[in-house]
Amino acid sequence: MTEPLLQVKHLSKFFTVEKNLLGQTTSVLKAVDDLSFEIFPGEALGLVGESGCGKTTVGKMLVNLYRPTAGEIWYEGKDLAQMSARERRSQCRNIQLIFQDPYGSLNPRMTVGDIISEPIRINHLLAANKVDDRVGYLLNAVGLSATYRNRFAHEFSGGQRQRVSIARALAMEPKLIVCDEPVSALDVSIQAQVLNLLSELSDEFGLTYLFIAHGLNVVKHISDRVGVMYLGRLVELAPKRELYNNPLHPYTKALLSAIPVTNPAYRRERILLEGDVSSPIDPPPGCRFASRCYARTGCIGCACETEMPELVELSPGHFVSCYLYPEVR
Numbered sequence: 001m002t003e004p005l006l007q008v009k010h011l012s013k014f015f016t017v018e019k020n021l022l023g024q025t026t027s028v029l030k031a032v033d034d035l036s037f038e039i040f041p042g043e044a045l046g047l048v049g050e051s052g053c054g055k056t057t058v059g060k061m062l063v064n065l066y067r068p069t070a071g072e073i074w075y076e077g078k079d080l081a082q083m084s085a086r087e088r089r090s091q092c093r094n095i096q097l098i099f100q101d102p103y104g105s106l107n108p109r110m111t112v113g114d115i116i117s118e119p120i121r122i123n124h125l126l127a128a129n130k131v132d133d134r135v136g137y138l139l140n141a142v143g144l145s146a147t148y149r150n151r152f153a154h155e156f157s158g159g160q161r162q163r164v165s166i167a168r169a170l171a172m173e174p175k176l177i178v179c180d181e182p183v184s185a186l187d188v189s190i191q192a193q194v195l196n197l198l199s200e201l202s203d204e205f206g207l208t209y210l211f212i213a214h215g216l217n218v219v220k221h222i223s224d225r226v227g228v229m230y231l232g233r234l235v236e237l238a239p240k241r242e243l244y245n246n247p248l249h250p251y252t253k254a255l256l257s258a259i260p261v262t263n264p265a266y267r268r269e270r271i272l273l274e275g276d277v278s279s280p281i282d283p284p285p286g287c288r289f290a291s292r293c294y295a296r297t298g299c300i301g302c303a304c305e306t307e308m309p310e311l312v313e314l315s316p317g318h319f320v321s322c323y324l325y326p327e328v329r
């Protein structure tokens with residue numbers, strides 16, 4: 001059986017919100033709470049959830065921008081937390097991040113050639129006389145002309161800038177790329193082009209993706225498996241087909257109902273969520289979705305409000321965290 005490229009075990013990230021006069025923490029924001037998943041080589045795992053659910057925080061922990069509060073991140077069988085700073089820096093080369101905002105993530109004072117070649121030069125990945133050829137190759141690989149290397153970021157459209165960001169991530173020759181909502185800032189017509197490009201690059205460069213998005217429609221075309229997050233917790237995880245054809249968690253069903261249908265003859269019933277979103281600051285002890293859950297009448301007397309449901313595998317590869325299913329405790 002193939003070993004996972006990345007394993008995340010019980011990962012948590014809490015931010016201190018308030019301290020008392022003695023400097024003791026009195027209030028914490030639980031951005032990510034006890035998250036576990038695996039990503040296999042060559043796979044694209046989609047991570048979906050609304051703004052503030054902690055998906056970006058997960059991505060930032062994977063690329064060492066945030067230090068986890070608890071839990072482990074294993075890459076190719078090694079625990080990143082146990083590595084020396086030097087080992088971890090060199091390992092981080094293998095995991096790159098593409099940011100959501102192609103306008104803010106590129107240095108406006110550098111040419112595109114310098115932006116792409118900077119990580120190659122700093123990490124001594126190539127001899128100096130080969131760097132220019134590599135920059136041209138990477139620009140071509142992302143669908144841009146090599147002659148653009150002397151231009152600045154402001155001379156490009158949003159889609160072209162995101163292509164430059166992808167070329168910069170590829171410059172480090174990573175195995176895993178964390179794509180943090182890479183198309184949400186782009187026009188709809190450009191989104192499909194960038195998604196297709198990422199798919200093609202996966203085959204060409206042998207890449208593995210963690211693809212973060214806030215809607216299930218975006219990850220549908222690029223993901224092999226999809227995880228759904230709600231307020232810092234993973235509530236459902238399944239192979240793509242299984243999740244779209246047989247969603248189990250009430251929140252996943254609501255997200256699916258929000259995807260527009262292109263066939264006017266087909267009508268899908270929209271599930272509108274009511275109620276307030278629970279606060280991630282000192283959240284309630286039970287299911288995080290309880291305050292908005294329209295399906296709770298099916299589980300009267302259950303522990304929805306007092307105990308957190310575990311993430312349980314109900315069928316091969318299909319995990320869910322909801323008391324509607326008797327296997328979940």
Ligand code: SF4
Pocket residue numbers: 250251287288289290291293294295296299304309321322323324
């Ligand atoms: Fe709804 Fe209860 Fe399931 Fe939570 S555990 S999603 S509140 S039915």
